Amino acid sequence: MDRLGRLLTDARKRRRMTQRAVQDAVGISNAYLSQLETGKVQSPSPIVLHKLSELYDLPYATVMQEAGYPLPETVKESDSATRLAARVGETTPEEEDALVDYLMFLRSRNERRDR
Numbered sequence: 001m002d003r004l005g006r007l008l009t010d011a012r013k014r015r016r017m018t019q020r021a022v023q024d025a026v027g028i029s030n031a032y033l034s035q036l037e038t039g040k041v042q043s044p045s046p047i048v049l050h051k052l053s054e055l056y057d058l059p060y061a062t063v064m065q066e067a068g069y070p071l072p073e074t075v076k077e078s079d080s081a082t083r084l085a086a087r088v089g090e091t092t093p094e095e096e097d098a099l100v101d102y103l104m105f106l107r108s109r110n111e112r113r114d115r
Helices: 003-014 019-026 030-037 046-056 060-066 080-088 093-114
Strands: none
Touching: 003 030, 003 046, 003 060, 003 080, 019 030, 019 046, 030 046, 046 060, 060 080
16 A cells, blocks of 8 residues: 555544545545555545545645645655654654654664664
């Protein structure tokens, strides 16, 4: 699954919405949404992406960047923290600490494996 698909899937699940509920809210078919989420749509409609970003409360620039669209220089590219927040929603300081601990664990494990 590509990055846009993963972002949209995570955002939909975070909102506890089915594809059918998104279909009703945004006016796109659940089949098209499924194709977006699995990365089968090569050039997704910016209008659909805008509707989804509003429904999911995602930064539109982040969604467009993940879809592979160029951003104007005046729009700062999304950093990894923005992308992570778009996928998991707001986090508490305790959750952030746990995420950092887990990421450090994964990185150390990968370093050992690469030796």
